[in-house]
Amino acid sequence: MTTPTETLISRASTLFREPLLWVLPEPVAGLRSMRSLSVMHSFKPDVIALQNMGITASQSWPEGPFAAVALALPRQVEWACGLLAEALERLSTGGTLLMAAHNTRGGKRYAALLEEYFTLSFSDSKNHCRLVALERPATLPDIVKIWKNNYTPKPVAGTSLLTLPGTFSCDHVDSGSALLARHLPILSGRVADFGAGWGYLAHHLLQQQSPPAHIDLFEADGNALEMARRNLKEWERRLGFFWHDLLSEPCPHQYDAVVMNPPFHDLRDASAGIGRGFIAAAAKALKPGGQLWMVANRHLPYEEILKTSFSSWRSAGDEGGFKVLTAQR
């Protein structure tokens, strides 16, 4: 699949200006030829891929002003609009905003939204992506403030926790994670929460009568990790936070237990390969005798890798389309 970033670079190359800010680009070769480039990214695997191409990405917004800002917009609307608002504020007057989004990820909707509030200077459609560009007016329409104000941490229903739109399961506790929490025994020693999101599982462990001495949270989505840090502030002395790609970076410690609800798709693809990668990473990070506790959609084939990577494993629960699996290193 040709990505929105590649499509925008190939179809709108004459519209890019310097200095240029790219927001959430997929790590594609075309970025290498861009000069005076800053990149803002929150997903660690993409940040590592960009680094391997010689491009440094920062998790925070650079100051600006920029002559052009290009965005590969995510599917979640409040997040996408929040990004548009921040991008517009960093453009100099007359500077170019370029937007690309796949049609299955809101491309048409975002193009229509921008057309409603701005005069478009470019509009195109290719590779199932919508592309638009506009010149930043001297005065931004009021909607930009609304977009910015809507992108703030919101309560997660049924919890005392907050998270940002666009993070995993941002308005409710995931049913699989809730099932795992109900099956978790008391875990002691040093525990790792793999793919910790905004901190639901770690929070559950910390509420137990006898919580683990220490929990390290590993998470690729920098926005979710920041929310976990905020949600768990009162326990910070016994916590570690790692903006981390579990599929390519080794863990810095050995653990008595790992808990996880691994993703079965990344930002773009669905695959059980990511979950298997999480299981392999857990096997490496656990001390001999350490325990893995995980939940997965019932149809995902994780039993074989549990059998080959651990000394024993068993099913500990099966409910509502999810299975809880546990294994001993």
Ligand SMILES: C[S@@+](CC[C@H](N)C(=O)[O-])C[C@H]1O[C@@H](n2cnc3c(N)ncnc32)[C@H](O)[C@@H]1O
């Ligand atoms: C199914 S969610 C579970 C989140 C959280 N544990 C919960 O129960 O709500 C999986 C999490 O893994 C994160 N993730 C995806 N790929 C990752 C990777 N390569 N390394 C670390 N975390 C990753 C996602 O951002 C997401 O927050």
